[in-house]
Amino acid sequence: MALTGFLLWVAWHRGLMRCDTHRAAERFAQVLQRLGTTFVKLGQHLSLRADVLPPDAQRALASLQAHVAPFSSEQAVQEVEAALGRPWQEVFARFDMQALAAASIAQIHRAALPDGTEVVVKIRRPGAAEQAETDMRILRRLVLAIQWFVPSLRRWGLAAIVDEVAANFRYEMDLSREASSVRRFADAWRDSPDIVLPDVVDELCTSTVMVQQFSRGAHLHGLPPAMGAAAAGKLVDSYIVQIFRDGFFHGDPHPGNVFVMDDGRICLHDFGIVGRVDRSMRRALVAFALAFVEQDADWVVDAWLDLGLVGEGTDRAVFVPVVRALVADCAEHPLKDWSLSDALAQLVAAGRTQDVRLPRDLLVLTRTLLLLEGTVRLLAPDFSIIEAISRHTATGIFDERKSAASQRLPYELGNAANALPTLLARRLHSVLRQRELLQLSIKPDARMLSGIDRLGRRIALALVTLGLYIASSLLMQHAVGPRWGDMPVLALLGYALAIRFTFFIARSRG
Numbered sequence: 001m002a003l004t005g006f007l008l009w010v011a012w013h014r015g016l017m018r019c020d021t022h023r024a025a026e027r028f029a030q031v032l033q034r035l036g037t038t039f040v041k042l043g044q045h046l047s048l049r050a051d052v053l054p055p056d057a058q059r060a061l062a063s064l065q066a067h068v069a070p071f072s073s074e075q076a077v078q079e080v081e082a083a084l085g086r087p088w089q090e091v092f093a094r095f096d097m098q099a100l101a102a103a104s105i106a107q108i109h110r111a112a113l114p115d116g117t118e119v120v121v122k123i124r125r126p127g128a129a130e131q132a133e134t135d136m137r138i139l140r141r142l143v144l145a146i147q148w149f150v151p152s153l154r155r156w157g158l159a160a161i162v163d164e165v166a167a168n169f170r171y172e173m174d175l176s177r178e179a180s181s182v183r184r185f186a187d188a189w190r191d192s193p194d195i196v197l198p199d200v201v202d203e204l205c206t207s208t209v210m211v212q213q214f215s216r217g218a219h220l221h222g223l224p225p226a227m228g229a230a231a232a233g234k235l236v237d238s239y240i241v242q243i244f245r246d247g248f249f250h251g252d253p254h255p256g257n258v259f260v261m262d263d264g265r266i267c268l269h270d271f272g273i274v275g276r277v278d279r280s281m282r283r284a285l286v287a288f289a290l291a292f293v294e295q296d297a298d299w300v301v302d303a304w305l306d307l308g309l310v311g312e313g314t315d316r317a318v319f320v321p322v323v324r325a326l327v328a329d330c331a332e333h334p335l336k337d338w339s340l341s342d343a344l345a346q347l348v349a350a351g352r353t354q355d356v357r358l359p360r361d362l363l364v365l366t367r368t369l370l371l372l373e374g375t376v377r378l379l380a381p382d383f384s385i386i387e388a389i390s391r392h393t394a395t396g397i398f399d400e401r402k403s404a405a406s407q408r409l410p411y412e413l414g415n416a417a418n419a420l421p422t423l424l425a426r427r428l429h430s431v432l433r434q435r436e437l438l439q440l441s442i443k444p445d446a447r448m449l450s451g452i453d454r455l456g457r458r459i460a461l462a463l464v465t466l467g468l469y470i471a472s473s474l475l476m477q478h479a480v481g482p483r484w485g486d487m488p489v490l491a492l493l494g495y496a497l498a499i500r501f502t503f504f505i506a507r508s509r510g
Contacts, residue, residue, distance in 0.1 A: 025057035032061075037068065037104040037128070038135035038169070045165045045363075058345075070102035071125060076109060079123050083209040091204065095121070104128075105172055105272065110214065118214035119201065122175060129173045136166040164360055172272045179205035181271040182212065188246065194234040196265045217259030217267045220378055227260065232379040234266050236388045239372055243365070244286055244392075247277040251364045254371045255378055275364035281307060285365075292343055293390050295330060297323045304347050307362070322350040335384040341369035462505055468498035 032043040047061035076099070080088050088095050094112040100120065101108045105128055109121045143158045171177060179200045186199040196215065204211035223231065235258065242249035250257075251273035259267040277285060284306040291299035300323045301316060326346055330338050344366050376383050472494030482489045 025060035028057075029060045036135075038132050039139075040104070041169065042139070042162075042165050045161070045168070054349075068102060068104050068125075070099040070107050073097035073099075075126050076107070076123050079126060080121065080209055083206040084204065092119075092121075106175070111211075113201070119211050120214050122178075122210040122212065124173060124175055124208040129170075132169045132173065133166075136162060136169065140166075168273075168360070174207050175210040176205055176207045178271050179210045179212075181274045182210075184248065185250065185268070185271065189238075192238075192265075194265055195238045196261060196267050198267070198269075215259070215261070215267050215269075217261045220255045220258060220260065220375065223260060223379065225380070227264070228379040229383060230264060231260050231266055232376045232383040233388065234264075235379070236372070236376060236383070236385055237392075238266065239368075240389060240392050243275075243277060243368075244282060244289070247279070247282050249275050249277075249365075249368060251275045251368050252371065253368060253375055255375050258375060273364060275361045275368060277361060277365065281361075289340065289389055292338075292340060293386055295327045297327045300327070300343075319347060319350055322346055335386045336382055338384070338386045339369075339373055340385070341366055341373060344369070458505060461501055465498050465501040465505065468494050468501070472498060 029043060032039040043061040047058045076097075077088055077095070080091075080095075084091055091113075092111045093114045093116070096110040098109075099107045100110050104125070106122050106124045109123065111119050111121050113119060140159060140162045143162055147154050147158065179202075182197065182200045183202070186197040189195045189197055198213035198215040201211040201213070220228075220231070235253070239249060239253070250268050250271060252270055253268070257268060257270045259269070261267055284303055287303035287306065288300065291303050297320070301319045304319060304323075305316065326343055344362075348366075373385060376385060472491045484492065
């Protein structure tokens with residue numbers, strides 16, 4: 001009824017009163033807040049959809065927060081005992097009946113194991129999973145009905161958005177998945193001097209209960225400037241490693257989930273939301289970050305298209321003016337005000353008229369970058385994430401060497417060198433599979449054989465020339481061998497020979 005009332009309100013005010021989108025967005029946010037947790041989550045998800053909503057609507061929905069009271073201690077005990085299959089006294093030496101924190105999906109209680117280890121017990125809210133499934137089922141039916149009456153709405157993929165939110169809900173509701181994520185992160189960062197992650201107790205984790213080591217740290221508000229700047233650097237460095245090297249990252253870095261330990265290490269909590277970036281998308285994201293750092297508008301557009309989010313018929317020219325305006329705007333502001341999340345959002349918005357497909361992990365990444373930028377500003381207002389990314393271009397994370405020249409050529413050549421064997425093997429496999437399909441009877445004469453022979457030699461020379469360019473670029477990048485001034489001699493010889501072969505191929509005929 002509440003959603004129906006909102007739609008009637010929009011039809012009246014937008015159709016007759018001509019109210020602006022900001023007023024409608026605020027009204028929509030209020031409706032979702034009244035409908036409860038499931039619809040608040042829907043609003044938070046929609047706030048990331050720059051391909052669907054204008055910026056003022058995104059801002060109105062981004063402020064949504066689920067305000068829920070903790071459930072009773074009796075229910076908490078019942079859930080723990082049902083999940084673990086025994087009385088809580090057999091599992092814990094102490095269990096605090098008062099909740100330490102409560103959220104829309106679960107709440108947390110402090111406890112202690114029989115050996116004295118301090119832990120926290122995360123307990124899923126009773127009935128939350130069933131309520132979410134019911135709400136999403138009703139919402140999907142409503143969306144399908146609306147699209148039936150207004151077919152033009154189908155191009156926005158509203159049913160797919162509802163399905164994606166429902167899938168996210170199922171993921172967040174399963175605490176055993178969160179426990180697996182915590183364990184993976186804890187193993188990856190176990191020896192880190194900068195990041196600490198409280199591990200889970202494996203035998204005490206189920207789909208409704210998760211037991212994790214307790215950690216105590218300082219909240220981010222009110223940290224001394226020096227400590228805040230150090231914490232910001234460690235936090236950003238860890239996310240650069242998570243996203244660009246590991247391809248698996250903590251997706252909810254808001255200030256409530258980040259603590260600073262007494263020894264200065266950063267502690268991350270709440271792994272209900274994690275993101276994954278496969279190898280090809282990670283490569284495109286690295287290119288996007290490098291292009292954004294260098295403010296190379298053409299490279300930014302190419303990297304954006306390489307992410308594979310848009311259809312083959314996409315008009316590249318749509319994104320060029322957006323990126324050039326973005327680059328020009330960044331040039332007028334200090335580095336600390338540059339925003340990768342804003343750049344991603346503007347490009348998504350520019351593709352509203354194109355065939356844009358936004359996978360869940362890219363949405364999680366955009367949200368993560370937005371939250372990370374906010375948390376970093378809280379810790380150190382003058383800290384620049386872009387400068388941190390620039391520093392990492394000199395490390396192995398981006399597989400790039402710091403250079404005064406543009407990094408695009410060695411980056412692209414390095415990718416070509418890595419991909420070439422796979423591409424050639426795939427092409428050879430395809431040819432072998434089709435060998436029975438093409439059986440032509442050809443009677444070659446001497447001129448044809450001579451032409452084929454010359455063509456074969458030119459192709460072989462072209463492949464050798466390509467190899468020389470790639471090898472010389474790698475030698476230049478890694479400064480291998482003797483040097484003439486600042487330039488590696490072997491790389492210069494390779495380039496000279498490759499250029500000579502290039503002219504020879506260009507001059508040859510027939």
